[in-house]
Amino acid sequence: MKRLVLVAVMLAPVHAAHAQAPAIRCPGNNTVEMRYCAEKSVLQSDAQLQRKISRQLFKQWQDATRAVCEKAYAPYKDGTIYPQMIVGCDDNLNRSLLKEFKGLENR
8 A cells, every 4th residue: 555655646746837747767867766666666566466366365475575575674774765675675576476477387
């Protein structure tokens, strides 16, 4: 849910009359853009995994990967880049599992 809120906030329209937000290209060039790109990528890999496994198994996967990523990046917990590191870790683990499914499809 936090992920959706973050994406919604980042995509919210600018309140200036004719101001137009610059297009964000991934990978980003600053922290805000990098966080946006990381979030966009993990949402994509989450959706791909949800098509491969049951809802219950996906929830267990998310809980496990979150715990592992939090442990791996615990030394950075107080840093500003910590949330991005966690999202990137989640995405990397998702994509590793998706590769395993692709390996099964090729047999």
